[in-house]
Amino acid sequence: MREAVPPTPARPRQEKPPPRRSPVRQAPEVVAVRPARRGDLDRVIAIDAAVTGLPKRSYWLSIYRRYSGAGRVGRYFLVADSGGEVRGFIIGDVRDWEFGSPPCGWVFAIDVEPRFRVAGIGTRLLTAICANFRRAGVFKVRTILAHDNTLILSFFRSQGMMAAPFIPLEMDLEV
Amino acid sequence: MKLQKNTSLALYSVLEFAADPTRHFPATEIAAKYGVSAHHLAKVLAALARAGILESVRGVGGGYRLVCNLRRLTLIDVIQIFEDPGLPDGERGDSGESTPVGRALGVVLSEIDQMTKATLASITLATMLRLMARQQKAGQDRVSRRRPRHASGRNP
Numbered sequence: 001m002r003e004a005v006p007p008t009p010a011r012p013r014q015e016k017p018p019p020r021r022s023p024v025r026q027a028p029e030v031v032a033v034r035p036a037r038r039g040d041l042d043r044v045i046a047i048d049a050a051v052t053g054l055p056k057r058s059y060w061l062s063i064y065r066r067y068s069g070a071g072r073v074g075r076y077f078l079v080a081d082s083g084g085e086v087r088g089f090i091i092g093d094v095r096d097w098e099f100g101s102p103p104c105g106w107v108f109a110i111d112v113e114p115r116f117r118v119a120g121i122g123t124r125l126l127t128a129i130c131a132n133f134r135r136a137g138v139f140k141v142r143t144i145l146a147h148d149n150t151l152i153l154s155f156f157r158s159q160g161m162m163a164a165p166f167i168p169l170e171m172d173l174e175v
Numbered sequence: 176m177k178l179q180k181n182t183s184l185a186l187y188s189v190l191e192f193a194a195d196p197t198r199h200f201p202a203t204e205i206a207a208k209y210g211v212s213a214h215h216l217a218k219v220l221a222a223l224a225r226a227g228i229l230e231s232v233r234g235v236g237g238g239y240r241l242v243c244n245l246r247r248l249t250l251i252d253v254i255q256i257f258e259d260p261g262l263p264d265g266e267r268g269d270s271g272e273s274t275p276v277g278r279a280l281g282v283v284l285s286e287i288d289q290m291t292k293a294t295l296a297s298i299t300l301a302t303m304l305r306l307m308a309r310q311q312k313a314g315q316d317r318v319s320r321r322r323p324r325h326a327s328g329r330n331p
């Protein structure tokens with residue numbers, strides 16, 4: 001049986017799309033997308049902390065152990081690397097038959113360092129993980145987003161994502 | 176969700192302009208395409224110009240052209256010029272809204288409003304153009320799959 005789904009990293013602070021002004025846009029860097037290595041974790045933790053405000057070292061170590069390295073079939077932890085510097089990352093996996101749905105690719109985290117946004121890095125990361133999903137034989141990709149995070153919603157919409165036939169539900173449990 | 180007529184017309188018009196941002200064309204052209212009077216459409220386009228989305232072009236062949244950033248202007252930006260998509264909590268304006276039933280109904284209706292707003296606020300004109308292109312391509316693919324092979328004239 002597939003192991004329990006890791007929770008989405010702490011709910012990001014609501015982000016309004018910043019105005020489109022990026023010095024990087026005019027002189028795009030050469031960015032390669034590759035699997036994450038142990039040495040990338042400090043940058044990954046820093047980029048995540050810039051978005052969520054929480055440095056979650058032990059969480060990221062456990063994500064790294066579960067999603068990186070050889071033999072991790074259907075699990076992908078990729079980073080965007082520019083001259084040895086990590087600019088962003090994406091994590092996802094292939095999920096089988098959740099709630100009766102045929103296997104599909106799930107993206108459960110994506111982050112690009114704020115200074116390097118709107119320069120195509122997010123698109124490169126998503127394209128790379130989708131290529132992995134295709135190689136794994138799945139042809140549908142899903143994600144779940146906070147409805148007040150307009151920035152990330154706009155990003156996934158721009159990539160062609162549409163509403164899925166699911167409704168996320170939650171409730172508070174009595175203490 | 177049902178949009179008011181002027182809102183739909185505004186979205187049709189803005190997307191017509193967005194499809195070819197370098198071109199300026201007269202209101203009559205869009206009015207004819209969407210089956211409304213040029214007089215009616217002129218009022219909608221004037222509202223879009225006041226909001227800084229379109230700019231009127233004087234002289235021969237006049238009309239309007241798009242002056243906004245189509246990668247950043249979202250559907251909700253256009254809609255809110257004409258109507259409020261969803262009301263804030265507790266403002267439905269019916270007499271039962273302060274009753275227990277009304278309050279519970281309000282919670283459910285505001286869930287729906289939140290999803291509507293999140294959707295409309297995350298779809299830019301550029302994203303809409305890409306969606307239109309995908310739909311068009313899917314339509315063409317369906318037609319070519321249905322067309323019998325000999326219809327190309329190359330197969331016997």
Ligand SMILES: CC(C)(COP(=O)(O)OP(=O)(O)OC[C@H]1O[C@@H](n2cnc3c(N)ncnc32)[C@H](O)[C@@H]1OP(=O)(O)O)[C@@H](O)C(=O)NCCC(=O)NCCS
Nearest residue numbers: 012017109110111112117118119120121122123155158246
């Ligand atoms: C969403 C995110 C990954 C996008 O990365 P990016 O490298 O800036 O994305 P790209 O440059 O590839 O942008 C692709 C498209 O996304 C959309 N987009 C990106 N930034 C946008 C913005 N500020 N406003 C509106 N649309 C935007 C645009 O349509 C853009 O296409 P365009 O450049 O042709 O307009 C990045 O902004 C980010 O990391 N945000 C924080 C994410 C977060 O909250 N993560 C925690 C939960 S997992």
